[in-house]
Amino acid sequence: MDAVKRYFRSPAAIIGLVLLLLVIAMAISAGFLYPRDPLALAGRPLVWPFSNPRFLLGTDNSGRDIAAQIFYGARISLLIGGVATVIAILIGILVGAFAGYYGGWVDNVLMRITEAFQTLPNFVLLLVLVAVFGSTLTTVTIAVGVVSWPAPARLTRAEFLSLRNREFVQAGRTLGMKDIQLILGEILPNALPPVIVYASVVMAVSILLESALAFLKLSDPNVASWGNLIGLGRDVLRVQWYVSAIPGVAILVTVLAVSLVGQGLNDALNPRLKSR
Amino acid sequence: MRILSLAGRRLAASIPTLFLILIGVFLLLQLAPGDTVDALMAQMGGGDAATAKELRQFYGLDLSVPAQLANYLWRLVRLDLGFSSIYGKPVATVILERLPPTILLMTASLSFAFFFGLLFGVIAARGVNRWPDTLISTLGLVFYATPSFWFGLMAIVVFSVYLQWLPPGGFEDIGTIRTGIWHVFDIAAHLLLPTLTLGLIFLAIYLRIMRASMLEVLNLDFVRTARAKGLDETRVITRHVLRNALLPMVTLIGLQAGTMLGGSVVVESVFSLPGLGRLAYESVVQRDLNTLLGIVFVSALLVISVNFVVDLLYARLDPRIAAEG
Numbered sequence: 001m002d003a004v005k006r007y008f009r010s011p012a013a014i015i016g017l018v019l020l021l022l023v024i025a026m027a028i029s030a031g032f033l034y035p036r037d038p039l040a041l042a043g044r045p046l047v048w049p050f051s052n053p054r055f056l057l058g059t060d061n062s063g064r065d066i067a068a069q070i071f072y073g074a075r076i077s078l079l080i081g082g083v084a085t086v087i088a089i090l091i092g093i094l095v096g097a098f099a100g101y102y103g104g105w106v107d108n109v110l111m112r113i114t115e116a117f118q119t120l121p122n123f124v125l126l127l128v129l130v131a132v133f134g135s136t137l138t139t140v141t142i143a144v145g146v147v148s149w150p151a152p153a154r155l156t157r158a159e160f161l162s163l164r165n166r167e168f169v170q171a172g173r174t175l176g177m178k179d180i181q182l183i184l185g186e187i188l189p190n191a192l193p194p195v196i197v198y199a200s201v202v203m204a205v206s207i208l209l210e211s212a213l214a215f216l217k218l219s220d221p222n223v224a225s226w227g228n229l230i231g232l233g234r235d236v237l238r239v240q241w242y243v244s245a246i247p248g249v250a251i252l253v254t255v256l257a258v259s260l261v262g263q264g265l266n267d268a269l270n271p272r273l274k275s276r
Numbered sequence: 277m278r279i280l281s282l283a284g285r286r287l288a289a290s291i292p293t294l295f296l297i298l299i300g301v302f303l304l305l306q307l308a309p310g311d312t313v314d315a316l317m318a319q320m321g322g323g324d325a326a327t328a329k330e331l332r333q334f335y336g337l338d339l340s341v342p343a344q345l346a347n348y349l350w351r352l353v354r355l356d357l358g359f360s361s362i363y364g365k366p367v368a369t370v371i372l373e374r375l376p377p378t379i380l381l382m383t384a385s386l387s388f389a390f391f392f393g394l395l396f397g398v399i400a401a402r403g404v405n406r407w408p409d410t411l412i413s414t415l416g417l418v419f420y421a422t423p424s425f426w427f428g429l430m431a432i433v434v435f436s437v438y439l440q441w442l443p444p445g446g447f448e449d450i451g452t453i454r455t456g457i458w459h460v461f462d463i464a465a466h467l468l469l470p471t472l473t474l475g476l477i478f479l480a481i482y483l484r485i486m487r488a489s490m491l492e493v494l495n496l497d498f499v500r501t502a503r504a505k506g507l508d509e510t511r512v513i514t515r516h517v518l519r520n521a522l523l524p525m526v527t528l529i530g531l532q533a534g535t536m537l538g539g540s541v542v543v544e545s546v547f548s549l550p551g552l553g554r555l556a557y558e559s560v561v562q563r564d565l566n567t568l569l570g571i572v573f574v575s576a577l578l579v580i581s582v583n584f585v586v587d588l589l590y591a592r593l594d595p596r597i598a599a600e601g
Contacts, residue, residue, distance in 0.1 A: 116296040119579050123538025124556055128301055131560040132308040208423055212542045215425045216557060230426055241433045248426030255421035
């Protein structure tokens with residue numbers, strides 16, 4: 001309860017939460033506000049925003065409603081960001097927990113692999129994965145998750161290293177608990193808070209990675225995503241710059257909201273750091 | 277000398293990592309639909325199965341996967357990255373041609389982000405929780421959330437289309453031939469927007485770290501001592517705080533080298549710069565897997581060398597590190 005109270009004491013955290021709820025509301029309401037396919041032809045191409053009440057945000061190069069694409073795009077961004085984050089955090093916890101708990105050669109091997117992933121620029125690896133497995137919604141989401149796990153893994157490992165010889169763990173060991181029980185039941189719950197807070201960073205980066213991929217026309221072309229729309233708008237950038245500008249603002253707001261909420265959570269859960 | 281051997285040991289430790297990456301990506305690319313010969317045949321406008329078989333034999337693609345891998349690694353040791361059938365040149369030549377713009381772009385962006393991150397971080401920390409701090413911290417958050425390619429596009433709209441101050445893309449003006457200092461100015465004008473675009477997110481990260489690090493160091497005892505002995509605030513900051521607060525910033529350069537290289541893929545595509553990042557994108561689109569593997573190798577090498585330099589810098593800034601090693 002204390003943490004909740006602390007969270008709502010920070011104006012930045014409240015702004016972040018409001019913005020995030022707004023984006024979630026957009027994603028939920030897309031279906032009944034714009035029941036038609038957002039990628040279907042809706043009217044004349046390149047109608048400027050606010051010039052036609054039917055298309056509040058105008059239309060793109062091929063006459064599709066930009067507002068509808070923005071609403072449906074919220075779904076895609078949150079979906080990809082959310083699922084990729086879950087994938088990255090799960091792999092990260094798995095690798096970090098085993099490396100930190102067992103130490104020795106297990107730690108050595110796992111950290112070598114982590115290092116390899118960190119040495120290779122993650123966007124280059126993302127390009128390789130997309131080149132190999134193609135660019136559907138599923139493969140792109142998994143690929144974004146797969147390139148983002150090293151940082152959570154290192155964080156989990158550090159937590160496990162500091163916790164594995166604490167008294168409560170040794171008590172569990174004397175009670176005859178198995179390693180897996182100790183890892184999942186005893187250490188993990190204590191190691192989790194910083195990793196959960198870090199998830200907001202992973203989610204912000206995931207959304208940015210996917211939109212960059214979509215902008216390069218390497219993400220799924222058959223869904224309405226903000227990155228796709230920016231890439232499309234690039235062809236008419238000189239005059240109808242709004243086609244690219246509007247979805248960019250949507251990405252900015254979403255990533256900002258996720259970061260602010262993450263920072264608010266961090267300050268609420270680690271009150272000592274805040275006072276510095 | 278001690279510093280060198282310490283950094284050298286870390287460099288040697290990264291060789292297995294490099295091989296791990298190469299073997300991993302090589303095996304991954306075996307799963308890709310189509311190989312070099314398919315790409316080549318498509319380029320030639322198709323051909324019969326006999327030609328394809330001959331070509332596969334020529335490129336050694338008819339061998340088993342482990343044999344191909346062994347071949348590849350053996351060629352790598354001799355710095356032979358293979359042949360790009362799309363560009364009709366050895367991969368090493370293609371990559372070397374594309375390397376200078378990327379290195380120039382990365383160095384410029386890093387310097388920009390580091391310098392202004394340091395400056396803004398110090399200003400924010402000096403006025404903590406007052407309006408300069410609030411303004412700088414808010415800007416930092418917004419910059420962090422801005423997709424770089426979108427910022428680049430908007431910069432093109434403002435500075436190239438409306439104001440017409442700067443060129444919208446390319447590495448140099450090919451219409452007129454310039455020499456000497458004018459050539460340098462020309463390239464600088466072309467790189468200004470890409471540098472800002474790539475550096476923006478790193479500026480945000482650096483200023484946040486610098487601010488936190490300054491606040492931490494400002495509370496330490498030796499700073500109080502420096503103030504107590506009557507030094508003015510500027511001297512306290514420049515002589516005592518800055519050097520110690522700089523350490524996390526330097527660490528960050530090494531950690532972010534890969535991210536920056538990844539970011540240049542996008543930025544080079546926005547500004548059509550003929551660099552390594554754009555080559556990576558092109559080789560994905562054109563299924564030039566040999567070149568893609570070569571880029572993986574070179575970018576890993578780049579990240580490792582940046583970390584080597586960071587190790588050296590680090591030991592210089594904090595003599596304790598070299599002494600302990």
